[in-house]
Amino acid sequence: MSVTHAPETDVLRGQDPEMAGILLGERERQASTLQLIAAENFTSPAVLAALGSSLANKYAEGYPGSRHHGGCEIVDVAERTAVERAKSLFAAEHANVQAHSGSSAVLAAYAALLRPGDTVLALGLADGGHLTHGSPANFSGRWFDFVPYGVDGETGLIDHDQVRTLARSRRPKAIVCGSIAYPRHIDYAFFRAVADETGAYLIADAAHPIGLVAGGAAPSPVPYADIVCATTHKVLRGPRGGMLLCGAELAERVDRAVFPFTQGGAQMHTIAAKAVAFGEAAAPAFTVYAHQVVANARVLAAALEAEGLRVTTGGTDTHVVIADPAPLGVDGRTARGLLAAAGMVLDCCALPHVGGADVTAAHARGLRLGTAALTTQGMREAEMARVAALLAGVLRGATDSRRIREEVRELTGAFPPYPA
Numbered sequence: 001m002s003v004t005h006a007p008e009t010d011v012l013r014g015q016d017p018e019m020a021g022i023l024l025g026e027r028e029r030q031a032s033t034l035q036l037i038a039a040e041n042f043t044s045p046a047v048l049a050a051l052g053s054s055l056a057n058k059y060a061e062g063y064p065g066s067r068h069h070g071g072c073e074i075v076d077v078a079e080r081t082a083v084e085r086a087k088s089l090f091a092a093e094h095a096n097v098q099a100h101s102g103s104s105a106v107l108a109a110y111a112a113l114l115r116p117g118d119t120v121l122a123l124g125l126a127d128g129g130h131l132t133h134g135s136p137a138n139f140s141g142r143w144f145d146f147v148p149y150g151v152d153g154e155t156g157l158i159d160h161d162q163v164r165t166l167a168r169s170r171r172p173k174a175i176v177c178g179s180i181a182y183p184r185h186i187d188y189a190f191f192r193a194v195a196d197e198t199g200a201y202l203i204a205d206a207a208h209p210i211g212l213v214a215g216g217a218a219p220s221p222v223p224y225a226d227i228v229c230a231t232t233h234k235v236l237r238g239p240r241g242g243m244l245l246c247g248a249e250l251a252e253r254v255d256r257a258v259f260p261f262t263q264g265g266a267q268m269h270t271i272a273a274k275a276v277a278f279g280e281a282a283a284p285a286f287t288v289y290a291h292q293v294v295a296n297a298r299v300l301a302a303a304l305e306a307e308g309l310r311v312t313t314g315g316t317d318t319h320v321v322i323a324d325p326a327p328l329g330v331d332g333r334t335a336r337g338l339l340a341a342a343g344m345v346l347d348c349c350a351l352p353h354v355g356g357a358d359v360t361a362a363h364a365r366g367l368r369l370g371t372a373a374l375t376t377q378g379m380r381e382a383e384m385a386r387v388a389a390l391l392a393g394v395l396r397g398a399t400d401s402r403r404i405r406e407e408v409r410e411l412t413g414a415f416p417p418y419p420a
């Protein structure tokens with residue numbers, strides 16, 4: 001078993017061989033299996049360097065120029081740099097880069113615009129909404145009155161008529177657009193028009209597509225939404241974290257909603273790593289990558305369909321592919337287990353209007369795949385066709401899974417995520 005040399009683990013190996021072994025094991029797992037989880041990616045060594053830097057030691061409550069701690073003169077420059085890069089990358093008047101995660105960004109957006117008990121319209125969880133879009137297990141469902149809209153059962157596309165009708169009848173304080181599993185572009189102009197007509201704020205939760213937006217491969221929500229929430233670790237390929245974008249008039253409310261309302265000290269090493277990622281995303285190579293992510297997803301979707309899986313919406317505009325493996329005789333949960341044993345790592349997901357009253361079954365019926373990580377490794381259309389063939393081979397039980405595991409090892413070996 002070849003383990004890629006990682007300098008940062010040398011010091012750890014000397015002091016704590018047990019943890020060093022765990023880190024190397026995970027590195028090897030990521031390098032030798034196919035990372036098809038739609039929300040995952042491989043950050044660059046430069047991003048990892050910023051994450052592992054001495055900025056991790058610094059306490060910095062507040063914002064640049066007005067901190068509650070001393071010694072912030074250098075991390076202030078790091079945060080200002082991150083903010084300026086984010087504003088320029090997304091053509092936004094204001095950016096907050098302190099949100100610890102995508103969920104923290106959504107919490108802050110609600111805190112900036114809503115009061116407990118307010119009505120909010122969002123994509124229902126069974127149709128691809130995120131936990132923060134009104135799950136009863138989440139603060140959102142507990143503290144706000146969420147009204148779900150859905151996707152059309154036939155086409156899998158957002159039911160725009162339903163959105164308009166519910167907005168008119170329920171008069172929400174905010175409308176949320178964004179999903180963990182929607183493979184198509186969202187029509188932000190439509191949502192803006194409905195929000196304007198009904199006097200609602202528009203919150204775009206662009207956690208997934210924001211990286212495509214950065215690379216010019218998806219439409220930007222920034223001109224339309226009052227607040228855009230995002231993650232920095234999905235297609236955008238930065239460190240694990242969140243971000244908010246908004247116009248100048250909401251800047252102060254958004255900043256105060258992050259700190260001091262919902263968070264304490266900023267994670268300065270993560271903010272520095274976000275700046276590094278924004279810098280990478282502004283370079284021409286990132287545009288090529290973002291378009292390749294979509295091209296790869298289109299080929300993957302078509303190839304899976306050709307293998308007999310049912311692809312929701314008939315394809316994709318993004319990095320996300322949602323497929324129903326039922327025609328091959330397995331449900332999503334079973335498929336995920338079979339594929340994991342063969343070295344293909346992906347998620348199950350809900351399929352709209354499948355599963356009826358049995359919510360648990362409905363949540364595990366489909367497969368959610370993404371092409372960001374494979375594209376970062378350098379895989380292209382030919383490899384996507386091969387991945388689809390391997391995947392279908394496993395699900396049909398036609399090919400010996402040990403042989404497929406070997407083929408996956410061979411494929412990933414040709415595209416190391418961190419070449420030596």
Ligand SMILES: *Cc1c(COP(=O)(O)O)cnc(C)c1O
Pocket residue numbers: 039101102103104106130132178179180205206207208231241242
């Ligand atoms: C990933 C995601 C989030 C949450 O991000 P975390 O960093 O896991 O908290 C929120 N909303 C949407 C739509 C997402 O896809």
